[in-house]
Structures are given as structure tokens and as C-alpha cells.
Amino acid sequence: MSDRPVSSAVSIGGVLLRSPLIIASGTWPHEPEYWKDPICAFVGAACTKALTLHPREGNPGIRLWETPCGLLNSIGLQNPGIENFLRDDLPNISSGDVGVVANVAMESEEETAAVLSRLSVFEERFLAVELNISCPNVDAGGMAWGADPSLAARAVELARRCWKGPLWAKLTPQCGNIAEVARAAEAAGADALVVANTWLGMAMDPVSEKPVFSRKVAGLSGPAIFPLALRLVWEVSSAVQIPVIGCGGVSKTEDALSMMLAGASAVAVGTFHFSDLGCFRNIGRELLEHLAAKGYSSPMDLIGKGKK
Amino acid sequence: MSDRPVSSAVSIGGVLLRSPLIIASGTWPHEPEYWKDPICAFVGAACTKALTLHPREGNPGIRLWETPCGLLNSIGLQNPGIENFLRDDLPNISSGDVGVVANVAMESEEETAAVLSRLSVFEERFLAVELNISCPNVDAGGMAWGADPSLAARAVELARRCWKGPLWAKLTPQCGNIAEVARAAEAAGADALVVANTWLGMAMDPVSEKPVFSRKVAGLSGPAIFPLALRLVWEVSSAVQIPVIGCGGVSKTEDALSMMLAGASAVAVGTFHFSDLGCFRNIGRELLEHLAAKGYSSPMDLIGKGKK
Amino acid sequence: MCENRSSDSLIERVVTLSKKKDLTKNLFVLSLESREPFSRIQPGQFVMLRTSLGMDPFLGRPFAVCGTGENSLELLVAVAGRGTRLLCSLPEGERLVLRGPLGNGFPSQPGKRVHCLAGTTGIAPFLLARQETPKIEVHLGVPGRDWMGLATWAAERIPGLCVYSEDASVGLGGTPLACIDQLDPVTEVVWACGPTGMLKAVQAACERRKLPCWISLETRMACGIGGCHGCVVRTVTGLRKTCTDGPVFDSREVLWNE
């Protein structure tokens, strides 16, 4: 038990966050007010939408489908391309109150290298690069890079060469053995692992008798997948030494606590804030209350405690 | 369009079911009234709890944990053993109105062979054997058999030798490539595939700061996983010629229709009937209404139609 | 812990369902009261509404605002599926969570004579517009008799409302599009809100007559604030987000999604 006041700050492989709550990639507007307090008051960092070298339109047709306590999405990396992002979005979002994590979609090695060298010019504006080797909504690249330990290693090595700042690798649940992929990414130089991205699902329209999405499959996120993501966090954090960021279905303070007890150093929230923008404030406050009640001085005291 | 009256009967690799709705293994009482109409009026078959050679106590501690639109379970194959089952339960359940599918847990090869030869003595009392190579709630065997194509093939070959009746293999989502496992099971002689079992998840108790379940991980089922199971059904039914039985999260008529459009010949319901015993009747009726409205004469007209 | 899912950010607030009026089967006017006043709401702007009970369904549902008071607003909600059924089954006094007002409404200085064409609940933004600009003309199309309650209620609020139904069972026979041929492209402008099929027909008819036309689109939405990229529509200037770039667009720009 300690009398020190509780601070919510955490450190992720040397990156200091004022709170362990992170806004997950692809879910947050690139508008200036969303990167400032009070909206972000309890947020430690926010991830950009996935960035690619060239502008991308993303997928045609229906892109969203609500499921029981979940959401299927097939956005498909829509983004303005790295140059437009750096010119139009970065000045807006990097002058706010919350740190920016650049989510970089793994494309071809040349393209990814090009994106990372452009980002390197603005290195001090980013808390970290989150290398997305787990997008289920594109044909080439995407999730395939994260499905296999040797491909994951190759992607992370490439990124490590092109980006000197903190490097997070965002893993996919769609792989035979996530612990092996995690170890490969660690060995290749990742500073932290984001566990994980969306889960491959599908929806069918019984009226048209066709798959709802143009690419047939889509990524499942939201509270429905929380128990699955928690299991991955437990597994991966037992397999590697580097910090793990839990991501998938977090909606409640208990979820954030559970992820950290299972070994996460921080927790990302995506889908749930679509329905509840107050979730950061609620979770942030209740987390501090919980720490105080348990006599902890920092959320970092929780990390991996459920394993002992 | 057809004027013939709509029948709900389907055939699964030669096994005729009066309805494509199956009650999933491990969820239904072995009491006589539950195998009779009216409770079963809209049910085509019901699976027994997993059977093993010797009696099993299952797992200690908490066995159930509700999650958003889902349920984690860690029952762990509790059952009275094959002899007690044959003596005490079989006479009750095989004299009802609904066909019995014997769910056989894959244990060691000797044990499984012994169970199957005992079942063979009563072959005519069973519609089929469902070989469970996908239980996530035991240490040895269980899901490991379904994680790998060659192990799956070995398990199915063994079962094929010991059981001459219809043989279904119940696959696990926890495998690198389910299409390969499915093809291996088909080649080894399975007559149908059940796709799939529960998804490996976890729960943590923030108060005790420990995993909720004694085995830490547990199996996630219920509406939360429906989009994930549907994707597996789509994938597996594209990979094999034998019939596929969709299983995972079905709760609505749309879900049953979606599974069949994605390639399933029948649909199992487990967790959802815990909360709604009327679901069989509702889905059964609405399925017939849907078929009639669309001018189909049989649910079999739907199978795989979403792929065209 | 945060199970009540309340929120006190500026964008989201807890409101009380102060009144629920049913117009016809499956069609309700919901009056919502807020502790804090609302900023001025443009016709065409919308809110996302959800319950705080359970997490299924968990996304808010988008609805155009059809009336405002200082601390209150009104929505016209048709039961279309699970979410709207749940919202319309709640008792008065229930607390709900509201995000908004969101998006861009119809032009605030049209400068021309405005003709509003509505398909069923598409009348919502025009009820609000009429609250502020009594000289707009409103045409409402409904499928038939079942919608009489909507026509009657809307006509009370919009004296002079023209109602149409294909079979002439309510109001005139035909659709609100009938008026388009009489309009003058120089002095008049069309605003339309309703099902996509109707909007496409309005777009085509106005195109033919070179009439300026603004349409309010409906797309699936998750966030309503420009975060998810789920609500995009194809336009002549590329993909645009219905929630933040719309939902009201110049009809000449909209290319739809096919």
C-alpha cells in the first residue's frame, strides 16, 4: 500500500503516455478538435487511420454491418496517401493534447519504405509508428504479412531500417500461432506489439442471397471479441519481453484492467467509442479509483499481475 | 417458383433430418422429455454431450462466464463415461422424436477406438457419430487433434475404421488453415464436417486479479461469434465436397439462412437456446415462411446459393 | 463500473425521453429533453440515438431532427429493424444517449423559393425548416393508407402540405415528383429527403430540368463524426463522408455507390 498519489502515466518501451488508454487506428477523425482536451482528456495516444504511399479509395459497397455486440467493417485502407496526410492532416492533429501514432499499412516493401522515410522527416511529431501487418480488408499485403513469422520478421526488419523512432507492430489474430509471430517481430526489432487487429468474419444478406461485403469477408471488432483478444494478450505477453498493447473489444473499466492484468502495458479502444464517446473519461476515472482502492501508485503495477 | 408444399427436410450425406436445425453438443439435457415433441418439434437432430471411455468430472472452479452477447465455458468433457451413457442415458434419449448424434471426444487413439466400438453395437440408435477434435477445455487431445491437417486425418481415419455409420468431424477454429484441415478430414473418410466449435477466449477477474477459469482459457460461443463462424462455413464449404453443418452463434432465422447460403447443409444451435428455448420453433417456422416466399421447395435449395 | 454508458463530452449527452407519440403503427414522434441547451440546429442535421441498456444493439441510430425547443428536440422515428424497434418500445421517462447535432443541413440562405419533396419519414428536416422559414412548400409522398397518421400529423404542422400516394388513398394520386415539371430553374430550388430510390428519381428529374437540387442521403453509420469512413458516398469530387460532408449534398455532385 502506498500513499503516493496515483498517476495514470505508463511507459511503453520508453514512450511515455499520460494514460494507458489509446484510440485505435482507423476509428478517429483527423480533425483538430478530436486531438485536444476535453475530448481527449483521458487518452494517452491516438492512432491515425492507416497510411499508404498513394491515396486509396478503400472498398466499394457496404462498409459497415452491425452484429451482436460487434461491428464488421470493410473500409479497406481509405486514406489520402502520405503526402496529403503530411500536408493536410498532420499539422492539425500534431498540435493537440494527445500524442500521434502513425499507423502504416504494410504494402509492398518499396511502398512501405517510402512512407516510412517520409514520416522520418517529421519523426518528432510522432510518438511511434504502428506497423499494420494485419489489415483483413485488402487483397494484397495486409494481413498476409502478419500470418507467418518469417513474413512478419521481414516486414518489421524493413520498418526498423526505415524508421528510427519507436516501432510498434500490430498483429493479426488470423495466424496459426501468434506467439511465434510475436517472437519473430520482437527479434526483428519491434519495440512493442499491438495485440491485435480485427477478426475475420462475414455477413450474408438473406434477401439478396449474397455476401454483404464486396470482398465477402470483413473484420469483426467491438465488445463481442473482447474475450478472444484478451486470450491473445495473455499468450503474446508470455512469449515476448517487449510491451504489449491490448486491442479488441474493450468497452469497460474491467476490460482495461483485465487486459493489463493479462500482460498489456496499455489498452486501445476503437469500436466502442463509436457508440460512447464518454468511455475514455469513464474508464480513465474508474481506473484511477481502482488503483487507489487497491493501493497501487501506477497502472504499471497491474501489468501481468494476473499471471502470478 | 414452385407450387409444391415446402418441406423442411434435409439430407446430410445420406442422413435424412426432418429439419436442418440441430442441437449442438454439450448443451442439451439427456432427459427423455427433451428428446420428444413438442420441445423438439422443429429440431432435426440433437447431439449428446461429449462421450469418453471413462467417466470424467470435467473442470473444477467457475465453468461459465457471460460476455457481451457470448458465453465462455470451461466444462471440460464432464460425462458419465460410455458404459454409463449406454446404460442410463441412451434408452431415454433414443426413444424420442429426434435423432441422436453421438458426440465422441477424441482422446488417445485406444480410448477413442474403444468408445466407437461400443457405440457400434448400438449403431442403429444413432444418426451419426460427431467426432470432436475441437474441445478447447482439456489439456491432452481435444483441440490439438483439429489444429493440424495430418493429426485431423489420423483421428478421422481411426474413427472411420471403428465406426461404420455416418461420421461427422467437428472442426476447431483454432488452426492455421481450416480449409486444409477440412480437406484432410474429407480425404480420411468423414461424411460431413461440423464447422465449428467454440473460439478460444479468456476472462480475468479484476477483483481477485486472477484468470476466472482454472484452465485460464475457455471456449467462447453464442451470438458474438456468429460472423466468425459464418466465414469459416463459407471457407470450408468451398474447400470440400462433403456437407458442412454450420455451428457458432446462430440465434435468428437470418443466421440460419446465412449459414445455408454460405454453404451449410444444416445449422446447429447451442448457446442461444440457453436463453431462448423457443428459438427452434421460431427459426423453424420462419425458415419455412422464407422458403415459401422465395418459391423454394426445400431448405436444400439454399445451400451455397450465396456463392453464385 | 461504466455500465450506464453516460457521457458528458460536448458531442454526446444524456437526454430523457419526455414524450412518445405514436402516429401510426410503427411510427413515433420522440421528444427528447436535455439539461444543457442545444446549439442552433439546421434542417437536415441529424443526431445519433442509443439506449444505455445493454450493449446490443450498440451503435447509435441516425435520425434527422424534426423539431427543436430550447432544451429539447423531436425525432420522427419509423420502426425499421432491431434498433428502432427497441428505441420505440421504451417508456416515457427513459434516459437515452444522444450524439449531435451532426452533419451539414440544407443551405441556410437558399435565396430561392424552396420546394421540399419528402418520402415518408423524409419529411423530418422539412418540419424543422418550416419551423423557421414558413414560406417553403412541402410535398409528402406516402405508400398508402397505413401512413394516414403521418400525413394528418404533418399537415397540422405544415398548413398547405401537399400529400401524395400512388393509389390516391391518401391525398393526391402520384408522387411529390409531380411538381418538378412546374418549377422554374432560376427562381426555385428543390430539397429532397427520403429513400434512395426516390432521391435518384428526384436527382434525374431536376438534372433534366436544370433545377438546382439538394438531397439528404441515408447511409449506414458507425460514428457520425468522421472517424470510421463507413458512410462514404461517391461524388464528383471523390468519396465524401455522409456524416460530416453531408448528409445534405448538391444533387449534381452525387454519383452514388454503385
Added chain:
Amino acid sequence: MCENRSSDSLIERVVTLSKKKDLTKNLFVLSLESREPFSRIQPGQFVMLRTSLGMDPFLGRPFAVCGTGENSLELLVAVAGRGTRLLCSLPEGERLVLRGPLGNGFPSQPGKRVHCLAGTTGIAPFLLARQETPKIEVHLGVPGRDWMGLATWAAERIPGLCVYSEDASVGLGGTPLACIDQLDPVTEVVWACGPTGMLKAVQAACERRKLPCWISLETRMACGIGGCHGCVVRTVTGLRKTCTDGPVFDSREVLWNE
């Protein structure tokens, strides 16, 4: 389609929340009305109750029946988490889905003088028992002042009810276990219902005095009908299902789960 999740099997039925009475903060008596009459319900039997709104939370919640009429029954529900909070927030008139009555209650021919020991809502089965067998004696333990409303309400229904609280803020100081030492193992029997900790203490005290004792257990349940094997408890005769073999067991048989 089947979104209303109604059911017309014999085991499950739609009921109406005809009355909701709050006894104290977070403690309610729910009266449920059914179109079909209920079969006779034994004290200790329970039902599983769920809403038909949304699928989260989706499992029914188990509650002992505390009162019955011909077509109605009453439950005493404490808010303990998400599910009970939702159930207790619904308005009168709401339709709910009820599974049951389920399980085996206290012995119907005890043949001895019955002393019922209840911890808070554990009084539910004894309210029902008293409805039928006025000569049982009931002892209720509550944590303190906050539970005064329960004590008052229960005392109206059970004249002569003995109430205890540790700090003597309601009724006598101490716990219902106090009476055990005065009982005669030959002519008297104990029935107990309440939190697990209390039941263990009652079990131990009765064991010591060789008093016959029946206890009603609470375990997590998914189905309530013996299908899921989720509710098992370790007994001298092996694992037993709380839902179908219990929830009332002879206390000498129960080994608990640790």
C-alpha cells in the same frame, strides 16, 4: 424476424411485469403475470428471467420464487450487476421471458419443526414457504440499516419474523445462526438460504449439533434445465447440478467446489 424472442414451450413463457415495488435502494419485488396458470411451486424452486430487448445480457438470471398467485408469481430481486440492474430498471407493463419453475425446493413433508435462516434476499423461498406452512419460524440476517426496507416488508408477511444485524441497527444484534444452539436435533430442522459464506457457517454449526439441515445453493447458471453442466457442485455422491438436482441440498452432502 424472431427478434422478440418469445417462446411458447411449456418450460418458457412470456410474462408481464405487472408490478414493481422498491423496498430499499437496489432491492425490488417484481410481480409477474402469466396468461397460463403456474403449476404448484415448491419453496426453493426458482425461475430464470430475462428481457426480450436486445441480446446483451442474454442469459436469464435465476431467482427463487417468493410468492405465487394463480397466474402470477413474485420475485425479490437485488441489483447485483448488469442483468439485475436492467431487470429492475424496466417499467411496469414490460414483457419478460420466464423459464421455470425449475429445480427442487425444500422437502415438502419436513415432519419436524422448521427453522429458516435467511441472508438478505435468501428470505425469498421462506416467504413462499410461509404462505403455505404458517408454523415455520423465520430468521433474517441483514448487513445493516440499508436493509431496513426488506426487514419491514418481510415482517409484514411473516409475523414473528426475527431480524438480526451485526451492529444491531436493524432487529437484534448478531446473525440468524444464533438460534442454532437452541434447536433439538430430534424434533427440529434447519433450512437455510443466503450467501455461500453464510451457508457454510450454517452447515458447520448444524453438523456440530447433528441438526438436520437443508441449504439452497447459488451457482452460475446458463440453462437451468440440466443441459450445460455449468452449475455443478461437489457432493459426497459426486458432482451434482444445482439447477436440476438442487438448488436445495441436504447440507451433509455438500462438499462445495474448492
